[in-house]
Ligand SMILES: Nc1nc2c(ncn2[C@@H]2O[C@H](COP(=O)(O)OP(=O)(O)O)[C@@H](O)[C@H]2O)c(=O)[nH]1
């Protein structure tokens with residue numbers, strides 16, 4: 001891990017130490033999650049060049065392909081730690097799977113000598129979580145053998161898991177990873193069990209318990225000169241609590257921009273920070289969707305003064321809903337939303353081309369053409385100046401804003417429910 005990622009991890013952890021829910025997890029990672037405007041400029045220039053060379057022909061295809069490109073970025077995670085610490089369960093949790101879901105990693109199996117196994121992310125098979133053997137297992141007498149056998153250099157980021165103290169071998173491994181200038185994270189699992197065990201005591205104080213565990217881990221790491229790193233206290237069973245979401249955010253922070261984008265859009269939103277990050281990425285691509293849609297605008301719809309690619313827009317709005325974790329209409333989760341939020345989701349339920357066009361039509365009167373004018377140098381006045389482009393652009397902006405608000409409210413309900421369930425159990 002390089003210095004900057006170490007600092008990010010250290011800072012964010014210090015601020016949120018002992019907090020017990022996703023709600024209190026601080027804003028630090030939003031700031032450090034990187035600015036994607038550089039990416040937008042790169043994309044704009046690339047599209048501009050294409051437009052210059054090829055004109056409008058095939059621009060729509062080109063943009064659509066670009067919109068899908070995040071799925072092609074590969075990321076490999078090495079998940080290591082002794083048998084039974086919760087590697088397989090963690091992999092399932094970060095993939096958003098329950099242990100009995102199809103394709104979930106098998107958990108609770110005693111294995112001492114085994115090979116590395118890869119699990120793909122369910123939303124993106126380019127993202128792989130490699131369940132690595134713990135370095136202490138008999139097949140790997142020393143670090144060199146281990147590094148060679150599991151091919152350490154193949155992975156982008158490592159997670160070193162323990163359910164107690166980090167072993168000498170864990171720490172050796174972290175040092176090696178650091179030498180390779182790769183990032184790693186120390187993760188202490190099964191926090192729910194620790195809290196449960198302590199909760200029987202009269203003087204139970206969750207924050208004090210967490211501080212004790214964290215303090216103990218840090219002491220353990222300090223002895224091996226890992227003074228300023230963070231330890232993430234997680235429960236793979238209660239991902240809405242403690243540091244699980246913050247760990248996801250910290251992982252995003254250390255990835256290069258493209259990988260970060262890819263992983264962000266593949267993750268389940270366990271926290272508002274991740275949700276915000278998703279919205280930012282989706283917002284950054286609105287101009288591409290609007291341009292692709294406007295290119296189609298050759299044949300206007302009867303009764304409308306503009307033409308759009310309704311299928312593309314419907315797909316984009318559905319992507320917003322699924323990315324932001326909004327439930328399908330009529331699902332059990334949907335019925336648990338407030339009527340106002342249900343209405344907001346329903347408003348953007350576009351089942352026919354004419355319905356989509358009508359929704360977008362409401363934005364044709366928008367006078368804020370100035371904002372979209374900044375795309376003219378790249379997309380040309382033909383597209384960027386068109387009524388189809390600006391209407392679609394503003395329509396998607398508003399749609400994303402409203403869905404974001406709804407998703408935030410929905411996330412609140414969900415995390416309150418998790419905390420309530422937990423409190424009821426502890427009581
Ligand atoms: N309470 C609790 N149990 C966990 C957690 N993580 C894993 N487990 C349980 O610990 C056992 C071993 O987990 P597993 O993922 O198979 O460990 P692995 O050998 O490192 O892959 C299983 O029974 C899991 O259900 C956790 O965070 N909290």
Ligand SMILES: [Mg+2]
Nearest residue numbers: 087088106107
């Ligand atoms: Mg396992």
